[in-house]
Amino acid sequence: MNPSPKELFSRYVMPSYAPGLTLVRGAGVSVWDDAGKEYLDFMAGIAVCNTGHCHPAVVEAIRKQAGVLMHCSNLFYNELQPRLAKKISEIGLGGKVFFCNSGAEANEALFKLARKWGSAAGKYEIVTMKNSFHGRTLATMTATGQTKYQKGFEPLMPGFVYAEFNNLDSVKAAITPATVAVLCEAVQGEGGIVPATPEFMAGLRALCDEKKILLFFDEVQTGIGRTGQWFGFQNYGIRPDGFSMAKALAGGFPIGAAAVAPALSDVFQPGNHASTFGGNPLACAAALATLETIEKESLLENAVKMGALFTDGLRKLAAKHACIASVRGIGLMIGAVLNVPAKPIEAKLRENGLLCIATGDHVLRFVPPLVVSAAQIQQALDILDHSL
Numbered sequence: 001m002n003p004s005p006k007e008l009f010s011r012y013v014m015p016s017y018a019p020g021l022t023l024v025r026g027a028g029v030s031v032w033d034d035a036g037k038e039y040l041d042f043m044a045g046i047a048v049c050n051t052g053h054c055h056p057a058v059v060e061a062i063r064k065q066a067g068v069l070m071h072c073s074n075l076f077y078n079e080l081q082p083r084l085a086k087k088i089s090e091i092g093l094g095g096k097v098f099f100c101n102s103g104a105e106a107n108e109a110l111f112k113l114a115r116k117w118g119s120a121a122g123k124y125e126i127v128t129m130k131n132s133f134h135g136r137t138l139a140t141m142t143a144t145g146q147t148k149y150q151k152g153f154e155p156l157m158p159g160f161v162y163a164e165f166n167n168l169d170s171v172k173a174a175i176t177p178a179t180v181a182v183l184c185e186a187v188q189g190e191g192g193i194v195p196a197t198p199e200f201m202a203g204l205r206a207l208c209d210e211k212k213i214l215l216f217f218d219e220v221q222t223g224i225g226r227t228g229q230w231f232g233f234q235n236y237g238i239r240p241d242g243f244s245m246a247k248a249l250a251g252g253f254p255i256g257a258a259a260v261a262p263a264l265s266d267v268f269q270p271g272n273h274a275s276t277f278g279g280n281p282l283a284c285a286a287a288l289a290t291l292e293t294i295e296k297e298s299l300l301e302n303a304v305k306m307g308a309l310f311t312d313g314l315r316k317l318a319a320k321h322a323c324i325a326s327v328r329g330i331g332l333m334i335g336a337v338l339n340v341p342a343k344p345i346e347a348k349l350r351e352n353g354l355l356c357i358a359t360g361d362h363v364l365r366f367v368p369p370l371v372v373s374a375a376q377i378q379q380a381l382d383i384l385d386h387s388l
């Protein structure tokens with residue numbers, strides 16, 4: 001008999017993860033395990049499958065491009081990369097884009113760009129927020145303001161300092177003559193679905209303008225329609241100088257990107273930064289199809305509507321089940337704050353056919369695909385109700 005995926009994993013894959021189910025298939029908001037059991041997927045591959053699992057338009061774009069030109073080095077133009085950059089520029093900041101393959105790499109690109117921009121003035125320090133999450137490479141793990149991700153990996157990268165999220169005075173106090181940029185999430189995702197306050201966001205913009213430093217947002221989780229706008233910062237009526245994206249950008253295919261405002265568009269010159277796979281034709285075909293689908297199917301509007309429906313339903317459940325302390329989030333990035341440990345509830349929900357992610361010790365995170373329907377929201381609420 002062939003060994004199971006679990007057996008092979010335990011023998012050959014480094015145990016940096018401890019997976020639960022074995023998933024074999026996905027379609028829309030559903031996934032199936034190896035026993036044929038169906039789950040309502042309200043985690044969407046951790047905010048990746050915003051257009052749902054295996055959206056036909058994304059699948060078709062990948063199939064077609066895979067047979068035409070899968071990879072092309074960045075020493076040559078490809079037809080799709082500049083088209084994707086134009087689209088991201090139009091829905092973002094109007095400047096240029098750098099392509100890579102993950103969220104951590106997208107943040108790394110912002111760090112390097114900020115350092116290059118500030119180098120003549122001797123500025124290099126980046127202020128990030130406590131309780132943030134920016135990735136697992138040495139620099140992004142250092143930028144991540146949570147010691148649990150850093151323990152055992154010291155010494156950390158020099159040049160990062162931390163401030164309190166939603167506390168402008170704390171950011172002010174962290175700024176020194178060496179500060180070059182501030183990096184922040186519009187809604188802290190791994191940190192427990194904590195939205196920035198409008199005052200904090202407006203204050204950050206004014207502060208960075210006053211100090212002549214760059215304001216960056218990490219849109220890796222909040223981006224690509226998750227919050228009901230293309231990017232999380234657009235809920236706040238402010239514009240950063242640059243932002244990173246990855247997760248949902250290509251509907252499940254790996255890609256990352258850093259986008260900047262026009263003033264920073266030409267900071268990187270040939271030789272300054274690079275990625276072998278970044279913006280390759282296959283990833284860009286998947287991303288173009290994903291963004292087109294979000295527009296065609298009005299998924300930003302659906303995220304707002306379904307987000308309100310789910311939040312409402314969760315608040316009603318909170319009135320009935322004392323273990324839900326509060327509900328928070330924007331669009332379809334929603335957290336139920338519990339006054340009991342979240343892990344056992346996550347496990348119970350899974351048993352009953354609903355996937356979500358416990359984050360922090362006490363928060364259930366829901367980031368369903370943006371194609372989710374009112375009937376599926378109700379189904380999820382029903383599973384929650386009888387599980388609780």
Ligand SMILES: *Cc1c(COP(=O)(O)O)cnc(C)c1O
Pocket residue numbers: 101102103104105133134135136185189190218219220221222246247
């Ligand atoms: C997931 C995530 C990252 C890291 O992305 P990877 O693709 O895993 O490197 C960075 N920032 C935020 C906000 C994230 O949610």
